Amino acid sequence: MSLLRSLRLDSSITKPMIRHFLIILTVLAAATGGVAAVDNATENATDALEDDRDDDHMFIDDGIYLVDASIDDGHAVLTFTADRRERVTLIEAVRLDEHREINRESFVLQSDRETTVRLPIDTSSPTAGVFVDTQTRLQGVPIKTSDPLVGGPYDASDAQAAGLGGAIGVAFITLLLVLRTVYGRDEGAERVA
Numbered sequence: 097m098s099l100l101r102s103l104r105l106d107s108s109i110t111k112p113m114i115r116h117f118l119i120i121l122t123v124l125a126a127a128t129g130g131v132a133a134v135d136n137a138t139e140n141a142t143d144a145l146e147d148d149r150d151d152d153h154m155f156i157d158d159g160i161y162l163v164d165a166s167i168d169d170g171h172a173v174l175t176f177t178a179d180r181r182e183r184v185t186l187i188e189a190v191r192l193d194e195h196r197e198i199n200r201e202s203f204v205l206q207s208d209r210e211t212t213v214r215l216p217i218d219t220s221s222p223t224a225g226v227f228v229d230t231q232t233r234l235q236g237v238p239i240k241t242s243d244p245l246v247g248g249p250y251d252a253s254d255a256q257a258a259g260l261g262g263a264i265g266v267a268f269i270t271l272l273l274v275l276r277t278v279y280g281r282d283e284g285a286e287r288v289a
Contacts, residue, residue: 178205189225
């Protein structure tokens with residue numbers, strides 16, 4: 097308000113104008129944050145659609161699909177389906193800075209039915225996975241990654257809700273700061289940009 101006093105403007109006209117300007121600015125800031133969250137959610141949904149999957153089966157090689165992958169008691173448990181009898185080799189995936197023996201085993205997949213195989217792996221690291229070698233293609237399969245703080249599959253509506261919540265929070269705090277300044281409850285000096 098010291099700027100207004102120094103300019104000797106009529107405060108009865110200027111205070112309501114500033115108040116309206118700050119409220120409009122706050123509403124625009126909140127609306128812009130929501131739009132950014134929607135744009136980001138759309139990009140994430142598009143990336144998920146580009147995933148190379150066939151009916152929730154991961155493509156490994158011609159006629160070979162991975163149906164399920166999990167960890168059970170220190171073993172990677174993988175379930176495959178194949179159009180023909182096929183030999184695959186599973187290789188434990190390790191970090192490059194680990195110096196140890198890598199587990200590797202070959203299995204024969206039966207034609208036209210699911211085949212479940214087990215490979216012992218080290219589950220102490222935050223990530224675990226295997227490579228599937230079909231002699232024509234080597235495919236990496238991540239099985240375990242570090243547990244997130246809040247887990248779960250997220251979609252576009254979750255990103256929109258998070259963006260909207262953040263925008264409302266920022267708008268509310270901004271409104272509180274504006275009201276404190278307008279009604280003179282702010283002890284700090286007014287800053288002139």
